[in-house]
Amino acid sequence: MKINGFWIGVLIVLALGYAFTFFVDNEFYFFAVYVVLQGLIMAVAWNVLGGFTGYVNFGSAGFFAVGVYTSIALNKAFALPLPLIIVASACICGLIGLGTGYLTLRLKGVYFAIATLAMAIVFETVANNWEYVGGAAGTYVLQPENSFFFDSYVEFLFMVMVILAVFATALSRYLSISKIGQGLAAIRDDETAAECMGVPTLRLKLISASIMGGLMGIAGAPFPFFISFVDPLSAFSLLIAVNAIAMPMIGGTAYWYGPVIGALLLGTIQEITTVTISSELNLLVVGSLLVAFITLAPQGIAGLIHDLKNGRQKAKDKSHG
Amino acid sequence: MAENILVVDQLTKKFGGFVALDSVSFELKENERLGLIGPNGSGKTTMINCVSGALFNDAGKVVFENQDITALPAFKRAKLGIARSFQIPKPFHSMSVIQNLLIPLEYAAWDRVDHHRLQEEAMEILELVGFQDRANENSASLTQVDMRKLELSRALAAKPKLLVSDEAMAGLSSSEVDEILEILFKLNDRGVAVIMIEHIMRAVTRFCERIVVLDAGKKIADDIAENVMKDPEVERAYLGE
Numbered sequence: 165m166k167i168n169g170f171w172i173g174v175l176i177v178l179a180l181g182y183a184f185t186f187f188v189d190n191e192f193y194f195f196a197v198y199v200v201l202q203g204l205i206m207a208v209a210w211n212v213l214g215g216f217t218g219y220v221n222f223g224s225a226g227f228f229a230v231g232v233y234t235s236i237a238l239n240k241a242f243a244l245p246l247p248l249i250i251v252a253s254a255c256i257c258g259l260i261g262l263g264t265g266y267l268t269l270r271l272k273g274v275y276f277a278i279a280t281l282a283m284a285i286v287f288e289t290v291a292n293n294w295e296y297v298g299g300a301a302g303t304y305v306l307q308p309e310n311s312f313f314f315d316s317y318v319e320f321l322f323m324v325m326v327i328l329a330v331f332a333t334a335l336s337r338y339l340s341i342s343k344i345g346q347g348l349a350a351i352r353d354d355e356t357a358a359e360c361m362g363v364p365t366l367r368l369k370l371i372s373a374s375i376m377g378g379l380m381g382i383a384g385a386p387f388p389f390f391i392s393f394v395d396p397l398s399a400f401s402l403l404i405a406v407n408a409i410a411m412p413m414i415g416g417t418a419y420w421y422g423p424v425i426g427a428l429l430l431g432t433i434q435e436i437t438t439v440t441i442s443s444e445l446n447l448l449v450v451g452s453l454l455v456a457f458i459t460l461a462p463q464g465i466a467g468l469i470h471d472l473k474n475g476r477q478k479a480k481d482k483s484h485g
Numbered sequence: 486m487a488e489n490i491l492v493v494d495q496l497t498k499k500f501g502g503f504v505a506l507d508s509v510s511f512e513l514k515e516n517e518r519l520g521l522i523g524p525n526g527s528g529k530t531t532m533i534n535c536v537s538g539a540l541f542n543d544a545g546k547v548v549f550e551n552q553d554i555t556a557l558p559a560f561k562r563a564k565l566g567i568a569r570s571f572q573i574p575k576p577f578h579s580m581s582v583i584q585n586l587l588i589p590l591e592y593a594a595w596d597r598v599d600h601h602r603l604q605e606e607a608m609e610i611l612e613l614v615g616f617q618d619r620a621n622e623n624s625a626s627l628t629q630v631d632m633r634k635l636e637l638s639r640a641l642a643a644k645p646k647l648l649v650s651d652e653a654m655a656g657l658s659s660s661e662v663d664e665i666l667e668i669l670f671k672l673n674d675r676g677v678a679v680i681m682i683e684h685i686m687r688a689v690t691r692f693c694e695r696i697v698v699l700d701a702g703k704k705i706a707d708d709i710a711e712n713v714m715k716d717p718e719v720e721r722a723y724l725g726e
Contacts, residue, residue, distance in 0.1 A: 343591050350588045353577035360537055360571075361643055362563035362593025418579060 170337065174330050181326035185319040194322040198390060200431030201325040202383055206404070207411035207423035208332045209379030214409070215417030216340060217372045218352030219269070223280025225405030226287040227257050227377045231384025232399040236297045236305060239388070245310075246324065246386060253385035254378040261377020262370055269369045272355075284400070291396045302395025305388040321386055328386075332379050337420040339375065348372055349418075380408075403446060407431075410450045414457045416464025425465050487514040489548075490647055490678050491536070496545035498531050505531040507702040508545060513647070513678055518669075520693030520710070521682045524722055527699040529682045530572065533649045536680075537569045538562040549647070563593040568645035572652040572682075574632040578625035582616065582635060583607050585624050586642040593643035607642060614638045614668055630661045637668055648672060649680045654688055662688055690714070698722065 188194070210224045234253040238244050244252070268279040292300045307317040314320040339345045347368045350358035359365045388394045407430065415426020430453060437445050461468050491513040498506040506528045513519050521529050534540040536547055538559030546555040554562055568589070577585050586607040590598055598606055611617045614634050619627075624635060633653050640648055650669065654662045666688055673679055683689045689696065689710070696713045698706040700722040706713050713719055 346584075346588060346591060349579060350577050353579050354575040356539060357571065357575035357577065357639075358588065359559045360539065360563055360569055361589040361639065362560050362595070363588065364558075364560045364592075366558075 170334075174334065177330055178326065181323055185314060185323060191316070191318055194318045195390075196435045198318075198322055198325050200428065200435060201329045202387070203404075203407050203411055203431045204329050204424060204427035205325075205332045205379060205383035206408040207415070207427040208329075208336045208420075209376050209383065210408045211412040211417055211420075211423040212336055212339065212379065213372050213376040215412050215422065216336075216345060216348040216352065217369060219276055219369070219372075221277050221280035222405070222409070223264075223282075223284040224376060224380060225408045226280075226284030226400070227261060227380030228384040228387075228404060228408070229284075229291060229396075229399040230260060230287055230377075231257050231381035232387045232394060233291055233294070233297050233384075234381065235385040236303060236388050236394060239305060240296070243308075246308075246320075246389065250324070250328070250382050250385040253381040255381075257381025257384075258374045258378030261380075262374040264377075265370050265373030269366070269373060284405075288396055288400045291399065298395065300396060302393060302398075304393050307389050307392065317389070321390055324386055328382050332382070333420070333424055335375070335379070336423075340420040344368060344371065403450075406447065406450055407434075410454050412464070414453055414464055416466025416468075416470075418463065419466040419470065422464050422466035429465070487516065489513065490515045490517075490550055491680075492548040493532075493536065494546050494548065496532070496535060496542050496547065498528075498535055498540065498542045504702050506535070506542070506699075509699065509702070509704045510545075511697050511704065511707060513680065515646075515678055516673065516676050517678050518673055518692055518694045519678075519680045520689040520696040521680055521699065522684070522686075522689060522696060523699035526701075527722075528702045529699055530651060532699065533569060533651055533680065533682060537567055537649060560592070563589070563643055564596065566644065566646035567649070568593070568640040568643040568647070569649040570633075570636040570640045570651060570653055572655065574636045576624040576627070576632060576635055576639075578623075580624055581621050582624050582627075583611065583620040585635060585639050586610060589639060589643035597644050610638050610641045613641070613671055615664075630657055630664070633657065633665060634668070637665070637672075641672065645677055647678045647680070649682070651682045652684065653681075654683060654685050666692055 206228055214220045231253045234256050235249050238249050238252055264283050268276060271279050297303060311317040311320040347363045350363050351365050355365055411426035411430050412423035414430055416422030433449055434446050437449055489512045494510050495508040496506055497508050523529050535542045546553055549565055587603055590603045590606055611620055616634060616638060627635060637653060654665050662685060669679055681692055693710060696710050698713060698719050705718045705722060706716045
């Protein structure tokens with residue numbers, strides 16, 4: 165039942181996305197939705213390691229930037245079509261996720277969080293000094309002429325983002341209900357106990373870090389074509405990094421739909437404030453929402469939904485028993 | 486004669502300059518009930534950490550069912566059939582009681598259970614412990630004694646051949662101690678060997694066929710309960726000169 169519901173939802177989203185490219189002419193909407201979806205993929209990616217596995221970290225957004233720069237380098241060197249660049253970027257970021265995971269995942273709690281922050285700074289230093297992709301001065305990336313079946317390249321990018329967002333969500337959902345997801349939840353709750361119950365904790369954490377890296381990579385790969393000019397400041401932007409953490413926190417980290425809800429909500433609010441009030445207010449909006457949720461609903465929106473359902477179930481059980 | 490299921494041979498564990506275990510050896514036969522006692526800080530928990538794989542020993546070896554497991558990580562030892570419960574209960578607190586049991590069934594016991602009967606297997610274990618009505622309760626909100634029962638049933642769900650119970654009864658009332666003992670006896674009837682670490686002597690003498698006594702990282706006695714209690718060295722370790 166539930167499985168069918170999810171896949172019907174997927175089809176509806178894809179169809180809506182496609183229809184959107186036909187009926188909407190104002191390019192602003194494509195830009196706005198693109199940003200929201202980019203946040204969604206990053207939120208889902210962060211949540212695989214930070215939420216499911218409980219390894220809260222500040223460095224994940226660094227993998228987004230690695231995806232951005234992989235994309236620039238591949239485009240400059242081989243001028244590959246975007247879908248190939250995305251796949252390559254996912255593989256490279258996944259491998260880097262695996263490698264850095266191997267180095268950092270033996271740390272716990274705050275120590276892990278700080279190690280990942282340091283890792284992101286290392287990435288940024290590399291980007292600043294890598295002349296081939298523009299170095300500190302940045303680089304222009306021209307949109308290719310070929311926009312496949314779409315009227316403009318922006319529409320094409322938009323559709324790519326819709327597909328990637330659906331893919332990321334489906335992967336994270338699959339992960340959370342699979343045996344691997346159960347193992348990750350056990351690690352999050354108590355790593356020592358999990359290991360003693362036969363859960364291969366290091367292997368699962370590495371899988372989790374690789375998936376996080378790969379998904380961050382696919383979020384970053386289309387970015388250079390979207391904004392045309394990339395420098396380390398925009399790829400390692402604080403707002404992007406903060407969003408990747410804030411969205412799952414607000415949506416709820418324990419369930420696959422948490423980061424999706426958080427990203428759609430926060431992303432939309434940000435786009436609206438950017439247009440109606442000012443783009444400077446964005447971070448303030450994120451900050452106040454974060455404070456509100458951490459104090460009032462630490463389990464996020466998904467946690468609230470879950471409690472509500474459970475509460476109803478319990479009330480039902482009581483009236484029956 | 487039953488076979489040895491576990492052989493600990495000349496095991497040494499140091500923490501920096503402190504020698505927590507000083508070449509301790511003992512064996513355990515299949516289906517045996519062994520008590521491991523000693524004053525605080527004598528190395529009991531370190532010993533079972535080395536047996537279960539939470540810590541690696543510095544010298545000596547651990548042999549389980551004729552296989553040298555000294556270098557195996559904890560999750561592989563769990564797969565072979567060594568399960569432990571923790572002194573301070575460590576439930577998977579975001580999960581319900583039955584989900585807690587599904588983790589070891591899906592991992593430690595995976596090669597030894599029918600993959601389509603995991604739920605039923607978990608329910609059977611909950612029935613054995615008298616927990617069948619609590620299956621869907623949130624594990625974080627259990628009382629102390631129920632937490633201990635969950636800890637034991639989760640260890641059971643790993644389908645162990647050897648269970649190490651680390652102070653499963655500390656802080657429980659006398660009737661609760663009996664409840665836990667009953668569970669351990671039921672387990673033992675099913676062929677599981679048990680190492681019991683405990684300070685409650687009433688439980689140890691009632692349950693264990695043999696007792697190993699540690700003091701300051703050394704084994705000072707290894708005999709049936711009656712003889713161990715009369716041993717002057719054991720008396721000295723507990724009561725002083």
